[in-house]
Ligand code: MLT
């Protein structure tokens with residue numbers, strides 16, 4: 449970084465810390481999966497919204513590109529700078545205060561750099577629930593969750609990140625602060641501006657704080673593991689569970705046998721819930737707040753009806769918190785197990801729930817027709833119609849070389865099938881730099897035009913997170 453800019457930066461933005469030495473900035477230059485390696489002018493660590501604003505005003509005036517970064521846990525390279533070395537990384541980790549909790553309104557105002565787990569725990573201290581939940585919650589940050597409209601493990605019941613936001617505070621590219629920190633649930637006064645920044649992956653401005661929706665903490669929860677007859681039966685089971693259990697299904701996660709076996713072989717101290725081998729597994733969780741319901745009885749009824757209707761082959765219900773943790777570990781450790789097995793070609797496709805079985809059938813056939821020896825690791829949020837249709841290299845070949853040679857073609861085959869069923873190529877992981885070309889190739893011309901016009905209006909100099917999304 450040129451010494452003069454640094455001197456000027458420190459003069460104009462005195463409260464902000466800047467990292468410039470290669471060792472200190474190195475972790476900010478690579479994404480979680482090490483798919484992208486970038487360079488940067490410096491990493492700024494502002495501690496207040498005013499400091500973010502000063503910094504961005506400085507960058508805007510000098511036309512310095514800005515790359516916002518939260519916990520850096522994304523899968524699409526959305527927070528990694530390009531190779532030019534001219535961008536300023538704005539890391540939000542020190543902007544990490546709970547500004548307010550209002551139990552009577554069921555709201556919490558959080559700054560962007562709080563980890564998701566911090567937000568959950570702050571709510572829990574008031575017997576309230578912030579329901580966004582995912583494997584990376586100890587390190588991902590709420591600002592990143594909102595900027596990428598994260599999904600996770602309870603979307604079925606509570607929605608995606610954008611559904612959990614009432615208000616936002618955003619610093620615009622020129623440093624202006626938009627204070628949209630309203631806690632109103634009803635406000636029908638024109639365009640809903642916050643929606644532009646939710647899921648924009650930092651391409652329109654920097655989210656610095658949010659008013660989040662809270663829910664009563666669950667007072668009863670039951671967790672079950674079921675073996676479904678096939679994928680269609682698993683989907684039918686979801687409908688049955690929602691109807692029989694008064695729509696209190698919180699999570700409905702699918703694991704193929706192959707994904708489960710990866711965990712059992714790669715992750716220590718894991719155990720299959722069943723003695724018998726089954727091809728299709730579901731982790732089902734139901735929860736309620738209040739005292740009136742008997743969830744356990746409801747679940748036993750579900751097992752009985754589902755068996756009678758030949759949807760499930762086996763089922764277990766947890767008795768202790770430790771058993772519950774063991775089941776969730778099987779699901780949450782799949783990505784780590786894939787990594788331990790040499791990595792996978794990841795997909796994050798979604799279709800209407802009624803189309804999931806057809807998608808898997810079609811995409812598996814399309815991939816196997818060209819790559820007969822690949823191994824599948826299918827799992828995901830079946831309750832949301834969202835599958836991680838991941839593919840591992842044949843056991844006999846070098847995984848890295850196989851992915852380098854074939855990932856693009858394999859992803860094309862999977863995404864084509866999802867598109868033919870009116871699905872999405874990115875249900876919850878976003879676009880970043882990894883899927884930017886796909887966005888350009890698949891969105892309608894009108895949608896692309898609208899997106900570009902919004903970008904042009906909010907970021908006329910094209911300084912915000914260049915090379916991402918659009
Ligand atoms: C998950 O559902 O576990 C993640 O979204 C996918 C992944 O980590 O690969």
Ligand code: ZN
Nearest residue numbers: 600828836876
């Ligand atoms: Zn997922």
